[in-house]
Amino acid sequence: MNTKLTNVQGKGPVTKGKSGRFEVSIWHWKKTIPQPEETRDLFAEREVDIERACIRYSRWNRGTRAWDENLIWCDIDDLRSLTQALDGLNFKE
Numbered sequence: 061m062n063t064k065l066t067n068v069q070g071k072g073p074v075t076k077g078k079s080g081r082f083e084v085s086i087w088h089w090k091k092t093i094p095q096p097e098e099t100r101d102l103f104a105e106r107e108v109d110i111e112r113a114c115i116r117y118s119r120w121n122r123g124t125r126a127w128d129e130n131l132i133w134c135d136i137d138d139l140r141s142l143t144q145a146l147d148g149l150n151f152k153e
Contacts, residue, residue, distance in 0.1 A: 062094065063091055063092065063093050063094070064091070064092040065089045065090070065091050065092075065110070066089060066090045066091075066092065067087070067088070067089055068088040068089060068090060069088065073085035073086055073087050073114070074086045074087065074088045081117055081118055081119055082115065082116070082117055083115075083116040083118070084113060084114070084115050084116075084139070085113070085114045085116070086111065086112075086113055086114075086136065087111070087112050087113075087114060088109065088110070088111050089109075089110045089111075089112075090107055090108070090109060090110070091107070091108045091109075091110050092105055092106070092107050093105060093106045093107075093108065111135075111136055112133055112134070112135065112136070113133070113134050113135070113136050113138070113139040114131060114132070114133055115131070115132040115134070115139070115142075116129055116130070116131050117129065117130045
């Protein structure tokens with residue numbers, strides 16, 4: 061039994077934004093889950109929507125002369141929680 065992921069956009073993210081060294085993108089896939097062999101005639105395959113956010117932090121490494129990047133994949137709701145956490149910080153000058 062093989063599950064299959066299909067990018068709804070065909071290729072790439074649904075949307076993305078960039079500020080400084082950060083880039084945030086929203087991805088949307090359809091996951092097709094086939095039924096086991098013994099129940100294939102009784103039930104159709106299932107299709108599930110998967111939406112994820114990717115946070116990318118990039119910086120130029122002068123020593124290696126290459127880009128260092130870190131990726132964090134999370135649920136879109138987790139991205140909203142990050143925004144709320146940043147809004148809750150008290151920056152004092």
